[in-house]
Amino acid sequence: ASVAGEGGGGGGGRRGGRRGEGGGDGGVAEIRQQSALLELTYAPGCHVSFTGEEEWIEGVCSVEELGVHDTRSLPDIALDPGTGLVSVVNTGASSFRSCVLTIYAELCDSAGRTLQPGTSREGQQPARACTTLVLLVPPRSVLDACYCVAAAASSHNTSREMPDHVSHGLSDDVSANESAAHDAVEIYSDVKELDAAFVRSTLLAAGGPQAPLAGPPVLLGAPLPPGAYTCSQGACGCFTHFFPGTLHAVDLLCAAGTPVLAPLAGEVLEVRDGNDVAGIDVRFLFRWNSITLKCMMLPCSHREPDERGERDERDEGDERDGVSKEIAPFVVVELVHIQHASARVSVGDIVHRGQTLCLSGEVGFCPLPHLHVQVHASADVDAPTVPFRFEMPDRNAVLPSAGDQLVIPPGAASEQFA
DSSP states (O other): OOEEOOOOOOOEEETTOOOOOOSHHHHHHHHHHHHHHIIIIISTTEEEESSSOOTTOOEEEEGGGGOOSOGGGOOSEEEOTTTOEEEEEEOOSSEEEEEEEEESSOEEOTTOOBOOOEEEEETTSOOEEEEEEEEEEOTTEEEEEEEEHHHHHHTTOOOSSOOSEEEOSOOTTTTSSOOHHHHTSOEEEEEEEEEHHHHHHTTTOTTSOOOOOSSSOEEEOOSSOSEEEEEEEOTTOTTTOOSTTTTTOEEEEOOTTOEEEOSSOEEEEEEEOOOOEEESOGGGGGSOOEEEEEEEOOOGGGSOOOTTSOOOOTTOTTOTTSOOTTSOOEEEEEEESBOTTOOOOOTTOEEOTTOEEEEBOOOSSBSSOEEEEEEESSOOTTOOBOOEEEEOTTOOEEOOOTTOEEEEOTTTTOTTTO
């Protein structure tokens, strides 16, 4: 992402100005609830704005209101050297822009209230304090987020009470040179474009965030031993599960070192356990550990009942606990954030359902230790996720949402159950 901090008399931000899209009253309420859970409980140090309605957000205005002659020159991110205002720009006409922004400095809202920081850690180095913003910017809009205290201090603005009229730090000349404000602050970002129709049908749907079913969900066994595990983020979660590649994923909080089990029989496609980073630094989005399996779909005995309430038993065969390369289709299961150097399997190994693969951890972009589970219909790098459920011994298929507990009873991961 391009970052600028060059002042230049661009259009001033207006506190309480136009807000972003919210998907109707029901959608806004649901997003607010999810955001509160994340910020207060499941993602300390991360602050989420998908509607522009959050109390700590300064406001949203249109790109046209900036008065900039050539909007193509605008940066993705601006840091105003006078006030420390952090702004994210979306000049696109048909796409939303997501921006995950990690700042190693104190952030505050317009009233001077500090945004709760979190931490990040690389290897055996001491943890460092930082704050991460997860922002969604509508088409042709500028989101004025919050204020960076260090940037304002570098311009000798020592007051924590921000003015009623603030400069965006955006002008036609933003890329001329870096500002002292930007030089004084350590900032990292990940900016992505999201199709507007996709966003409005999922994250900003009228009834609240939803991940539409494209077909019958894949049925998985338990990926963790018996116990109760809180879901910190469900499908279409307002943190990192609003992209096609993570839309149907589920995060389960579990202590680092918990055994991770194969939810289906299959073949090990990939093992990544060499990274040793943790926390809320956006750069860690690309430094995760995981095990990827190519698995059979569950046999016919686990399929949805037909119109008479009976299950189809055709072609069940004798391969219930093993891998039959003749049974199609297959799915790809990813188990993410596993502990450094904990893998107990290698690429090409054939594993059975319930087998211990590795230990859970907190490696990657991971505010708290958890296991991230997602399923794809192919091994293609850009393959979208597909819906799944966890099937329990009583044959109930369960999909937890944020705040729910997934209770795994004894036998849920057993290969005999499969």
